[in-house]
Amino acid sequence: MEATEEHEHNEIQVGPVKQTWKRHIWDTLDKSPKERHFLLKLDLTLLTLGCLGFFTKYLDQANLTNAFVSGMKEDMDMFGNELNYATTTFTIGYIIGEIPSNLILTRIRPSIYIPILMVVWTVLTFCLSVITNNTQLYVLRFFIGLAEAGYYPGLQYMIGSWYRKDEIAKRACILNASGSAAMLFSGFLMTGVLGLGGRNGLPSWKWLYIMDGVISLPIAFISFVFLPDFPHHTSRRVFSEEEIQLAKRRMELEQRRPAEPITLQKIKKVFSNWHIYLLPLYYILVSGTSGTPVFPQYLKYHVDPKYTVSQINLYPSGVFAIQVFAAVVYAWISDTVLNGRRWPLLLWGAILNVITLSSLAAWYIPESYRWFCYYLLGQHVGLSGVVFTWANEICTDDNEERAVVLAVMNTGVQVVATWLPLIVWQQVEAPQYHKGFVTASCMGGVAVLIIVLIKTLQDKETKYVHKSATAPTAP
Template sequence: MAKQGEGVGIQVVPPTKTWKRHIWDTLDKDPKERRFLLKLDLLLLTFGCLGFFTKFLNQTNLTNAFVSGMREDLNMVNNELNYAMTAFTVGFILGEIPSNILLTRVRPSIYIPALQVVWTSLTLCAAGVTNTTGLYVLRFLIAGVAEAGYYPGLQYMIGSWYRKDEIAKRACILNASGSAAMLFSGFLMAAVTNLGGRGGLPGWKWLFIMDGVISMPIALASFYFLPDMPETTGTRFFTADEIELAKTRMVLEGRKLRAPFTVAKVKKVLTSWHIWLLSLYYIFISGTSGTPIFPQFLKYHVNPKFTVQQINLYPSGLFAIQIVSALVYAWISDTVLNGRRWPILFFGATVNVITFASLAGWDIPEGWKWACYYLAGQHVGLSGIAFTWANEICSGDTEERAIVLATMNTMVNVVASWLPLIVWQQVEAPRYRKGFITATSMGAVCLIIIPLIKILQDKETAK
């Protein structure tokens, strides 16, 4: 029997669940809904992933450039890499929450591609830096003015279009595109090494130029292809019936439309456990985010001594682990676990504890040490599941959802702005004893927070 959303005249036919949903969630749905979701995936998911790919390509290129000649050319012999990463992080902190709030009021089809154009232009400028001060300023502007709003903004959009059995896969595919960028960046750096000296520029500067060349066409195309929200999108790609279908789907999912920001709403958001516990979990599961521990291990490895190309290429396996874990976690969560998120997050936290505890011990077999470096990448695969869970927990208030998603990412960057300067210091590479002990402890805290969130969510659901 067909269901119908309140106040909306388009019916949504409940799918007959078959084995096909384990392959892709649209295969057992009504043909009209399937066509709509195909269009949505081609627009929002494709161009969202392409944009996120270029964002992470830009974000990763600093580490690749550092181990490929920038360190020597800019005399980065102390903790300058940490300072450049901190400048980037501080930009994120200042930009994320205002950006996501603005996204609830501005058309995403204009706002998000504009962010892409800005960070691409600034990345091209990075090819001209001659000192660390210029590098710090550019990294701050790239993050604070442009990149800060992209990831939480895309997760907010995914939560505004997709239903419970669809959202985790899309959120994790988005994450996987970022890992694919990091995978590609190593190969790109190895390739542009051959351009070193062309036009009087070293290879690491050519890396920034190639990033810009790849990113700008995607940014410009996004102005045309990226949709807005269901209640504001036009009929360029969707029919009027499909737009009504999109609205009905969100009504059935319990996702509220936009409402005015009021003092009472802000107070409600700030006094809810949602924003505090979800942000706290995301901080502790991201203990090594942005820290180039594996490339540093390779750079300082003595027997054998690795070349620049090997230092850029060997971490590619880490990014492959990130991609695979993101996809596997999403499919298991959506299908095998029937939409439950906490078991996957609990499992991932357990893996974190094991891998970082092993690296903290350090005097372990060389093969297991390499395995731990690679397995540490699985925590990135948890990010999409964490944001999916947050989208679902906050589905009853779209402004809260936007603020919570941005706050989760912001608080990670708040911690990342000072924690690496204490426990992940460049001068302590590759041993990082304090860092690995800290990451182990953070994983252990997650094993307490995850069940607590589940208990509180169940209480809300029972009401």
């Protein structure tokens, strides 16, 4: 039986047929026809549906800020720190749901679980169009955060469960770019629905939430049918038996293991390793402005010239355009130019982020340079896909550890986002946010050191594994 299985594995051709320049354009172009066809199917299902779902998720998140600067502030009497509170309640729900959700994902088919999450957050987003007070806003935002918690780390986990080292960063960054594209689209969507203000007695900002739901619901239903599960347990609606065997073989070559029982020994192993501490710490430190609408607030409070509601919604779109561009460029550089090395780009992005944040902390700088800094803040967000790719690769040999670490990374950022804005990014201190920019600059400086430490520990770990694998066995 074992000999038969080994023969079947040998019949499955995996990887490049011949290394050519084509791989610099797209990684499937120099692979065998069967593997290329399999990856095309995978990209059209997992990656495409993942990006569409992430697009709608981020559209929901971005539109709180767009609604706030487009009439919600005045209609809901949000003249204090109510926007901070709405963001914090969302984040609390996100934190509570994130790690359990990723663990659930290792036990329940993603093709069922993830679309259910999408339906729930879509229905709750529809409900935002009928709220009449801030308490209702806070409650709905909490449950939306709870529903959305498992999506991003879950999709990153799924990408790490299907793609190989030379493929993963591009897909992770494309997923990340789809969220930035949603932020970019949100400003245009808000501008488009301004003309609906007053119809059926609803202001334009409430129509924005209705349009969010209209966009999200069809994608959720399509995901029930076409979203794949995992290579070792997936529906044959999309992939043939031969393609499923190919997927399994690819993951064996990457040393990514299928799900195992969650035991006390497994838990001790996860929490005794540096992975679960340093990777989330680094991600927290480079996300000091996460969820903080600093640029729209700057435009809203600007006096000379005074910007219109449309301009306040549209001008920050350039930040998200930079995020999309950076995500794509960084992914290609990481996978091709750097041959799968992640840390040089992360170090570059962290240093550039410190320069940008410290410039805004100084504040009294030329107006054109201030705008440049606001836009350049988008580049480090574009690196999120590379960060999660690095984490997927570092934790490649333990399925459950990988799921937990990815969730803790995202959860850690959300934990900090629940209290940090209330201290250093207070709405009443807009638009200067001096404390916020100083804090984020210091966090970014520490992140530079953490990258170096992670790279050092990863090298030691790799050498140990290689030495163990090549050591002669006892007779």
